[in-house]
Amino acid sequence: MIAAQAAITTIGAAGAHAMETADTFQVHGFMSQALIVTDHNDFFGSSSDDGGSLEYTELGLNASFRPFSHVLVAGQVLSRKAGNYGDAWQPELDYGVVDYQLIADEERAFGIQLGRFKNPFGFYNQTRDAPSTRPSILLPQSIYFDRSRSLGLASDGLSIYNEERFSNGTLYIQGGVGMPQVNSDAEISLSPDNPSLDSKLSSIGQVLYAHDGGRINVALSMARVRADYRSRQERQAKGEFIFQPMILSFQYNAENWSLTTEYEYQRKELKDFAVSSYNGRVNGESVYVQYLYRLSSRWQWLLRYDYAVSDRNDRDGERFEASGKGQDYSRFAKDVTTGVHWRVTPNWNIQAEIHHVNGTAWLPRQDNDDDNTEQHWNMLLLQTSFSF
Template structure:
């Protein structure tokens, strides 16, 4: 009865989203000052059911509706070379995010040079982190290829650490007959002031907190034949310090994380192939005898295919792989040292999904996952690792509206 009631409430929420999208008075963005000031928004709700383990809330053999996104963004073209942009976001994701409204990004974009051959400039403020193909637009469901992004690259459990940073970004874009080349370099303060960021790295109920040095972020992208080909490289370095709290068993530890991401995409008329590979050098030191210290070289990759079945329909198939330590892929060395299940150090996820654009403003998605391993599950939703199951399935249904 409880599961049915929870499911009914969630379906009612998706129905409300559909009614909003079908209303002609709401199916437009708000423009002011002859289009120089624009306001847009979106909201979505996702139902999650898993055969074992919990994902985005209590989903094990029941329906969780604890994954939702609500956002409003605005851009104001002050001059031809200056633009202000900002987005407020409420992101709810099980135990990892409570849905509090926060500034997702807020920046001044200054184009310093512009010509037919390209442009260059800088962005100052809270800027979106360039991280693979999807990170800059990951918060808007319409821009993602699936309900959840490949977790081997775009971890939801540590989302706040890589989604944006407070600092400055320099960018340059060059346009040529055979394609375009863009590059950016950013230097900023990651968002470490959340409990979710600390818990993801040191465990539940930490009395201390994380701090971070300024993080450099570099990305270069090439697009050829009008976007038919896309190739990219991203390099990011995080240097995080743990500040112990009162009666803390952990020492003043340090995390160093350096992911290198190689991206490739091919877009045909009705189908697309996308793949990304990440190598992550990880160093964990000075936490003391009650923590797993050491160095590791993590590895992740996925291969994804999408096919446009009809103008409003799209199908997706993806294989996604994550290893916390390339030298200990099956997790046996980690299990021997910590007595934790070895499958918590990897995950292999087969995903099949379908998208239906009911209207240009309203989208429905359904997605099924078959997973070997629990490497990307959040400890907030699964506090006892001994209760985890190696093989598990999940089914998700999303409704999303934008204006």
Template sequence: MIKQGVIALIAGLAATPVWAELRPDYQIHGFAAQGFVLTKGNNLFGDSLDGSFDLREMGLNSQWQPLTNLGISGQLLSRRAGAADDGEPRVDFLFADLALQRMATDGHELGLRLGRVKNPFGLFNETRDVVFARPSILLPQSIYYDGEGLRSLLFSVDGLQGYGQFDHGAHFTQVTFNYALNFTLSQDEKRELFGGASPPGDVRISRYSVTRVMTDWQAGVFRTAMTLLTARLDLALQGAPPQMFDASIAVFSARWNRARLSLFGEYSLVTFSGDTTTRSDGGYLQTEYRFTPGLTGFARVGARFLDRNDRDGSAFARATGQPAHTRYSRSLATGLRWQFDSHWGISGEWHAINGSGTVPALDNQHRDRASPWNALLIMAGYRF
């Protein structure tokens, strides 16, 4: 259906030469990065307690603009990330972009994208696969949830995206809205979500939408954003009664950016409603300093709480006998990034973590989680 819709859209635009001038422009870009991870206490991206090279990212993306008001963009990605991702190539996103109104007319731009579209989630979700474009090798886990099995559900969806950009004086505002087609989790997605063997049965996602409003002041010196993701989960697992949950994630983001110094942070509130309602939250604050145009250092403090009413996990420990530290994570991180030319770069960072609430379950099956723990990550990357 999506392919037929795109073909019909192109044909319709081609039949309207006054509005859509033929313009066969295209771009091709790519990237590749290889990482090394060494940890003490828990595994991260493979068997990192002994040192792991199971962190690798490779992508090829292209943009083609056959008409002035129509563009087509896509990316093919191969990602190796320990037990969670085996490196099999997949389509990360692929969509047709129809510009309904151009910015040059009156300071407004409106458009519609159809296909597999990236979710406008927080500050960094849309560029999370490119090490040059994210704030660290390991994204802040209080917001981007790699260790909790939500990465594939957050990055992109099949559906449509409406967007608008508005220039109003000293402010520039972007509004983006995604609505996804209903879908059923694959076996790999269920395995990642449940942190182990994929349970028999179906997990169906409906009413999935993401809305983000982002505003810049003073040509990008200040940026604020608000994101709301909502979805309904229907579980029909063998041996268990059917269950239905409504989930939402609200993210509040802010960034202050100067020539050498940047300061930014995000806070998220997750609500999960079924027979009962639970809420988790977390956030981080990060500062970056650019010593030279190619050398940047950062420091970050972050926290994640799986139950915002039981931040130290003590009530959970009393009720279950399980360790309290599995319900939270408090982290400190620091690192350096050296981009020695326009194509090559290398990053290194150190994380000290108290609590195991964001430890990836797939990399730590059949072993107890430890707290505190730490991680050293090094990654070299190339882009063109």
């Protein structure tokens, strides 16, 4: 499945033609299990121990129906285990929306979604939890970070979308306002201070153009995520945390291969603190280039380079380490990934991939003590998944 198709799944479902309500109820689901082995550092469990980690499991169940021809009700419940991330196996509402379509014809689809909607963020965020939609076991961690995934995953509020169909392409526009799902993973990853974060009204939007049936896809995604920040170490240290990412996305699809690249510029800011040492701003950036070759209808091969830096003004982390805040290599990550994907049956997939990583910028703090990490490390992942 190409990335552009995955990115617009939510909008595309809302744009289906009206049909008899009795025939619209659908239930789908998926399950996956992975084995992760690292030579240094831990990822999703004690992966560096003998035998690796089996602590990466995903279970999902979704349903949708149309009570009226212009109304869609859809939702998904997700249960996952990812090392020490969050509440293991705790069922969560991944998304749940009531979609009211005001316009639906051959040229346009326009509607409103109320509820918990998946944020339109890059090519993959809206469907990132379904293994069959991902080009690899792990998405590029520089942009689709798993160690603080709740920060950009979904929002509770209102989303508006518009789909304009032209003779040689389709323009998708989606924007929303709501309360982001800022959970403990974001608190742990944001700072060793392990602050308390309470989400505030935030906004996100995306413009995506698919040309020639998805042969060329380009997108711009922007967001402003806000939360109240309170230190657990200094009671007087409280203020506001703001996260502002911007992603430029491009994909070209040929008959047997696809080239995808995304660039993210992000700003993290702490402001309005009485304790002035907390106030500050850091600008980071990320980029990946991904080549996917379809060897046959069942086999595909992937090669990717993924780069992330936490502070554009301190790319090698020297000033960060000199200030006594941590290791210099914790401020960047350079990841070379290659892998294969075997579609055993239309519903059953087996994947394998190898990562060679320099740096720990996206390494989960939930699984690691920053003082006992290694700069250069390797990771092998094997995963099987089934969807229905």
